[in-house]
Amino acid sequence: MKILKTGLILTAFALFIFACTENKTANINTINNSNTVIVANNTQPAATIDELASAKNIFMKTCVKCHKEDGTGGVTVFEDTTIKAPNFTSDKMKNEDDAEFIETIENGEKEDGMPAFKGKLSEEEIKNLVKFIRREFQGKQ
Ligand code: HEC
Numbered sequence: 001m002k003i004l005k006t007g008l009i010l011t012a013f014a015l016f017i018f019a020c021t022e023n024k025t026a027n028i029n030t031i032n033n034s035n036t037v038i039v040a041n042n043t044q045p046a047a048t049i050d051e052l053a054s055a056k057n058i059f060m061k062t063c064v065k066c067h068k069e070d071g072t073g074g075v076t077v078f079e080d081t082t083i084k085a086p087n088f089t090s091d092k093m094k095n096e097d098d099a100e101f102i103e104t105i106e107n108g109e110k111e112d113g114m115p116a117f118k119g120k121l122s123e124e125e126i127k128n129l130v131k132f133i134r135r136e137f138q139g140k141q
Contacts, residue, residue: 043097043098044098044127044130044131046131047128047131047132047135051128051131052128052131052132052135054125054128055125055128055129055131055132056132056136058121058125058129059129059132059133062117062121063129066083066085066113066114067085067088068085070089070137071087071088071089071133071136071137072087072088072089073085073086073087073088074087081113083112083113083114084112084113085113085114088133088137088138089137089138093137093138094138094140098127098130098134101130101133102126102127102130105117105121105126105129105130106118106126
């Protein structure tokens with residue numbers, strides 16, 4: 001009788017452990033799946049608080065007149081030109097690679113009204129601006 005009881009308890013315990021492990025595996029899979037999506041578009045290491053603060057400063061001074069405080073961009077009319085800045089919160093912009101962003105910030109898209117910042121901003125500042133855009137407007141780390 002005692003042996004039967006111990007057996008039952010052991011079986012119950014084993015089932016319990018099994019259930020917990022199953023759950024954990026499922027959770028890890030879910031987390032991994034969403035991480036894969038983030039890593040695909042954001043290859044840079046996470047920004048430090050300082051880097052983000054200084055990037056935000058630059059953005060609010062230099063980029064905001066076209067890209068807007070909330071990053072949604074849109075149509076802006078300057079003295080004699082109309083420009084249309086992309087919406088950073090859109091799926092299209094979320095799927096642009098870091099390299100694409102960096103290239104555009106460095107060399108601009110003159111005919112569309114995006115100025116070139118190579119020489120005006122350091123490489124480091126440009127990389128941090130991309131991290132800032134990812135985090136502030138696209139909910140990434
Ligand atoms: C005078 C207006 C203006 C200013 C100032 C400006 N931008 Fe832009 N930006 C644009 C326009 C217009 C586009 C769309 C260009 C195109 O059609 O590809 C753009 C595109 C971009 C893109 C998207 C590139 C891509 O892959 O499609 C990024 C990133 C960007 N700007 C970052 C910045 C940052 C960072 C700053 C500040 C340092 C800045 N911009 C300042 C007008 C501006």
